[in-house]
Amino acid sequence: MKFLKSHLLEKVPMKIDTSKLESELTRLGLEVDSIEKLKNKSDVLFDLDLTPNRGDCFSVLGIARELAAASNKKIKKENNTLKASKLSPKSxxxxxxxxxxxxxxxxxxxxxxxxxxxxxxxxxxxxxxxxxxxxxxxxxxxxxxxxxxxxxxxxxxxxxxxxxxxxxxxxxxxxxxxxxxxxxxxxxxxxxxxxxxxxxxxxxxxxxxxxxxxxxxxxxxxxxxxxxxxxxxxxxxxxxxxxxxxxxxxxxxxxxxxxxxxxxxxxxxxxxxxxxxxxxxxxxxxxLPHQNLIDLNLNHLNNKLGFEIKLTKLKKFFDALEFKIESNKKNFLKIKIPSHRFDLEIEEDLVEEIARLEGYDNIPTINLKTSSSVFSNSVYLQTLNLKKYIANQGFQEVINYSFVNKKSLQDLDISKELIQLKNPLNENLEVMRTSLLPGLLKTLKSNLSRGESFMKIFEEGKVFTKSSRVREQNMLSGLIYDQDKKKNWSSKKQFSFFDLKKFAVDLLTYLSAKEVKFQESKNAFLHPNISLDVLNNGKLIGSFGRIHPKINKSIGLKKNFFYYEFITDELNFKDNYKISETSKYPSVQRDLSFVIPGKTKFDNLDKLARKLAGPNLVDLKLFDLYESSEIKNQGSSFAFNFTWQSKFKTLEDKDIDVTVKSIVEGFKDKFNATLRS
Structure with a gap:
């Protein structure tokens, strides 16, 4: 809203210098965006940045009302009459x-x-x-x-x-x-x-x-x-x-x-x-709209302001704002709002108006009373710590609009159950996002066009869908694009699926996840053979893997990259720590390498190995997966490292030999595996 200073002061006759007028308007919530002194004219151009709710201030009269109320002045009366006419309109x-x-x-x-x-x-x-x-x-x-x-x-x-x-x-x-x-x-x-x-x-x-x-x-x-x-x-x-x-x-x-x-x-x-x-x-x-009647509890008002305001002063403020007190009964006022203030609807709106006229700088300062109460970790703080952890793994956080272009969702085949905006910011932001992926892809393409060859980015935010009702869900998604060998001069290896899995496992470990399992992913964004779903107590909480080739095609990118997404609310695991005494007895390790014919899921091997290893197993690692021309026709070689430790005695070789024999026989029966020498 732009206007001349002379025009405003014609409505509210008063003497006030430009800098003070700027301060006064900003104090009233009518933020002055700029001031320009006009050449060859003794006048000043004001430009206000008005909030959408103050439609009444899109006029010099509206701004004059505010200035008059704050300065205890009266608006100059104008001739609002029209001489009577004997002519009837033709229309x-x-x-x-x-x-x-x-x-x-x-x-x-x-x-x-x-x-x-x-x-x-x-x-x-x-x-x-x-x-x-x-x-x-x-x-x-x-x-x-x-x-x-x-x-x-x-x-x-x-x-x-x-x-x-x-x-x-x-x-x-x-x-x-x-x-x-x-x-x-x-x-x-x-x-x-x-x-x-x-x-x-x-x-x-x-x-x-x-x-x-x-x-x-x-x-x-x-x-x-x-x-x-x-x-x-x-x-x-x-x-x-x-x-x-x-x-x-x-x-x-x-x-x-x-x-x-x-x-x-x-x-x-x-x-x-x-x-x-x-x-x-x-x-x-x-x-036609009705003039609002708002009940004001004076005790509530004083509690909100932090000090007691006298009724005489309150009436003075209301008169200045053209508010009418309809009734006054035992600290309860009924206030009639003028027709030009359609932004005022509830009691808190009146409290804000009074505080505005009083001046926030004039509200007395009161020392806060401290408390030794212990507060539980909020969802906000948990999410903040989660984002800090991911940032410490070399990812950069990005923030995209929740509004997206409909075509970007259609290209990814995720345009079902979308929410159309009635009043979009522009024609390219007409729907709410149903996934964080379109925004991450846009960021990726923008950076690639500027010569970037390595990116690790993530975003945490809401996605929106609508079936029988509107549903909001907090999601955490990330993207890794590596055509520069991990940005490490000493590494000749590009980021792989196993690097991504390690990141996911480390993340879940950091969050104290306990009952987590991986299975083949059904996520439509991911490559069906190079991806995993993450389940906690049987419930899907996320997915990760290489991006699906159809997405590469839809965005015109030939190079492969990786993507992960988690439901943020499902990552707030409770810290159920258990304290146990460390064993004073030594641990025993054995390495077993099996040649297993055909294609076998590692998860199945892991489950059987843990089952047969017995209660004294404390750690199990796959330290080598090997294929060569010598064993190619026979299958793949899986090398496991087993660690046993008892809390009650020193484990002897004969105890371990019995367990190892059970594992070898179990693998042979279940997977037709042979032990490599």
Whole structure:
């Protein structure tokens, strides 16, 4: 929101230097983005960065209200009356879309001179607000919008029919707008039409056929209240952004329409001459918003503020903000909110308003009372520690939008159960992500295009799906791309599946996972023969492996890379530590190497080996997997290292020999294995 300092101080007569005004506005929550001193003019241009909920401050009047309330000043009163007219409007207005447009005010002005020049102050204020002058009638309407916050539109009275209708567009209805673009509307778009065709895309932009030009001598001016939900997102969907849509999307005061028309009509009469009809309004009061009534508990207020505020001071604040106290009973106030403050709905909103006017810097400082309470580790801290661990393994964290392009999900065949956004940031971010993979792939491709050949990245965040209900799930995903041999001058080996498995095992060990098992992965993102699913107590908690070739193809990348994903909430294992006495007896180790024909899963070998090794087994490792031309026809060689240790005695060779014999016989019976010498 841009405006001139002189324009604001015309509303609130006071002396205040620019730097103090900047500080005061920022203190009130109207953050000053920039200040520019205008050349050849003794004036200053302010640019405010307003939050979406403060639609009332998209006008100089709204900003003036805030400044006046904080400075204990009064807003200068203006002439809000219109001399009575005996002329009835020639046009008849009907509202078919009553819920979308509960109120529509209009007036007709005849025999005006649209070639006259307007005074410089209007031109200067429009240019300061970033609005280009067009012609006197349109400029006056834009000036009133900048001044009061009510967008209006003028139609050339000689170019429109006699029956105006506010309705929803027909499916695939066409309209050519003022910017000369043609749009095909849908049945969710609101339009202003006459008997023949649509005249304007309501709340967004007028049509070119009924537009006002310098030759125009009679106009029909509308000033309407459109429900924000109906206008919101429409401009963006059609790649349009206007000052009108920006205000209607955030909300316009539903009691402002006639006031804006009166001001615009008086200015047109003053500077362009002409006569006007009576001001008419068509409204459906049952569909208009209601002024909120909010109960305020004074004890609650004082507890929230941290100090006691006197009722007299409170009433002073409420008067300044145009809040009305409807009742006052035993520390309970009922407050009626003005129509322009549609952002206030609950008691906490009132507490914030009072704190804002009091000034956060003026709230007394109170020393905190410390406590020796022990707090349990929160999910947030657990996730933070998890991310720190992964970062310490050489991964870099990336953060992507939760909004993604629909095509990126379709390319990966994960577009089912997606959630479509009603009001996307832009046309390329129209759905919620169902996986973290698209964002990681985008980051990978972006870095590869800049010459990177080694990447280890991860992301932790929410994914969203919708079947019978909306479901949010926290996921942890990572990606490893290595075409630079692990970025290590001493290594000639690229990152492999076994490196990834070691990372997964180490991660789960760090998290104190106990009952974890691996099995062949069914994850559609991963190569079916080079991937594993991770299960905890039989429940799937994650997957890892080489990326599936179809994904390489879909993103146009020939080189292989690796991917893992875990359900974050399933990684919060409880630390069930057990303390046991260390054995004072020595351990015994034996290495056994088996040649096993055919293809056998290591998991099956591991299970049998542990079962046959007995209760004194403390460690089992596969230290070699070997294939050569000598044994290729026989199968593969698996070399195991067994470690036994008893807590009660020294194990003798004869004890171990019996166990080893059992293992050899078991492997021979189960896998037809032979012991290598």
């Amino acid at each position: 008849k207005v009907k509202i078919s879309a009553k819920t979308a447009c509960p109120k529509y005010s209009f007036i007709e002005i005849y025999n005006l001179d649209n070639t006259k020049k307007l005074p410089n102050f209007i031109k200067d204020r429009l240019e300061a607000g970033g609005i280009n002058p067009i012609n006197p009638v349109v400029d006056i309407l834009n000036y009133v919008m900048l001044d009061l916050g009510q967008p209006m539109h003028a139609f050339d009275l000689n170019k429109i029919g006699k029956h105006i209708n506010v309705r929803f567009a027909k499916s695939k209805e066409k309209i050519q707008l003022l910017d000369e673009s043609s749009k095909i509307l849908n049945d969710k778009c609101l339009v202003i039409s006459d008997e023949k065709e649509s005249l304007a895309f309501a709340g967004v932009m007028g049509g070119i056929k009924s537009s006002v030009s310098e030759a125009t001598d009679s106009v029909f001016i509308e000033s309407a209240f459109f429900v924000p939900d109906i206008i919101r997102g429409k401009a963006r969907n059609f790649n349009i952004q206007t000052d009108s849509s920006q205000r209607f999307e955030r909300g316009v005061d539903y009691n402002l329409q006639s006031l804006a028309l009166i001001k615009a009509t008086n200015l047109i009469k003053k500077y362009l001459s002409g006569t006007y009809s009576t001001l008419s309004t068509v409204e459906n009061k049952s569909n």
